[in-house]
Amino acid sequence: MAKDKGESFSSSAGLMRYFDTEDEKGIRLGPKTVIAIAIAFTIVILVLPVFWPMS
8 A cells, every 4th residue: 555655646746747837839718718709609509590590
């Protein structure tokens, strides 16, 4: 059991180091922008059958 505790700490430290790095190449969106895009997409999906009926 003592061996498992030592290994979990080192593996979690590696994950923390991996996720702490920030990638400058990707698109950066704020949380409000993501929510606004989701709401707009939902509205488009709900209104779409009004303008384009399915038969």
